Amino acid sequence: MTADDTVGSLREAAKMTGQLALWTVAWVATLALARFGPAHLWDFKVTASWVAVAANLAVGVGWIVAHARYIRKIDELQRKIMQDALAVTLGVGWVGGLAYVATDAADLIANEVSIGTFAASLAVVYMVAIVVGHFRYR
Amino acid sequence: MRNRLKELRTERSWTQADLAQRVGVSRQTINAIEKGKFDPSLPLAFRLARLFESKIEEVFFAD
Numbered sequence: 362m363t364a365d366d367t368v369g370s371l372r373e374a375a376k377m378t379g380q381l382a383l384w385t386v387a388w389v390a391t392l393a394l395a396r397f398g399p400a401h402l403w404d405f406k407v408t409a410s411w412v413a414v415a416a417n418l419a420v421g422v423g424w425i426v427a428h429a430r431y432i433r434k435i436d437e438l439q440r441k442i443m444q445d446a447l448a449v450t451l452g453v454g455w456v457g458g459l460a461y462v463a464t465d466a467a468d469l470i471a472n473e474v475s476i477g478t479f480a481a482s483l484a485v486v487y488m489v490a491i492v493v494g495h496f497r498y499r
Numbered sequence: 500m501r502n503r504l505k506e507l508r509t510e511r512s513w514t515q516a517d518l519a520q521r522v523g524v525s526r527q528t529i530n531a532i533e534k535g536k537f538d539p540s541l542p543l544a545f546r547l548a549r550l551f552e553s554k555i556e557e558v559f560f561a562d
Contacts, residue, residue: 437540438528498531
């Protein structure tokens with residue numbers, strides 16, 4: 362690998378980070394539109410709601426592809442930290458989600474937990490796992 | 500896996516950041532490899548060995 366290759370790969374990684382950030386913003390924006398648009402923008406018109414959901418799904422696919430490309434491009438230690446964090450998040454989501462289903466089916470939970478709370482909890486778990494990973498390899 | 504990365508780097512008066520830049524990884528990666536906390540991929544191990552004009556087994560050793 363030459364110095365030019367190295368600088369090129371660092372530039373490419375920075376570009377991929379920017380692209381992932383843009384895809385993330387676009388996905389959040391289309392999700393907000395699909396979630397709040399029916400009540401606040403188009404008075405629950407079915408066609409408009411379907412278009413918003415389809416746009417959110419399409420941008421979501423783009424976000425997933427951008428994320429996969431990002432993981433392939435980043436530095437290998439960063440990739441390991443991110444993959445470990447994704448594994449922890451998947452495990453917590455799987456175990457926690459199914460435990461919730463079991464407790465809900467057994468009528469042990471007084472209040473319903475929204476899917477939004479579940480998604481936000483996973484985001485917190487992911488961020489904590491990333492921070493722990495950085496500390497581990499400090 | 501043990502390695503001679505720190506020894507080879509300091510012989511050349513390079514900082515961790517210098518070495519990281521030369522092989523296209525982050526300084527944190529070099530630090531983690533030197534401390535034995537992280538084993539590099541085979542391509543990175545080859546890049547490091549080539550940079551130090553050594554064979555890979557002269558830079559990295561099994562525990």
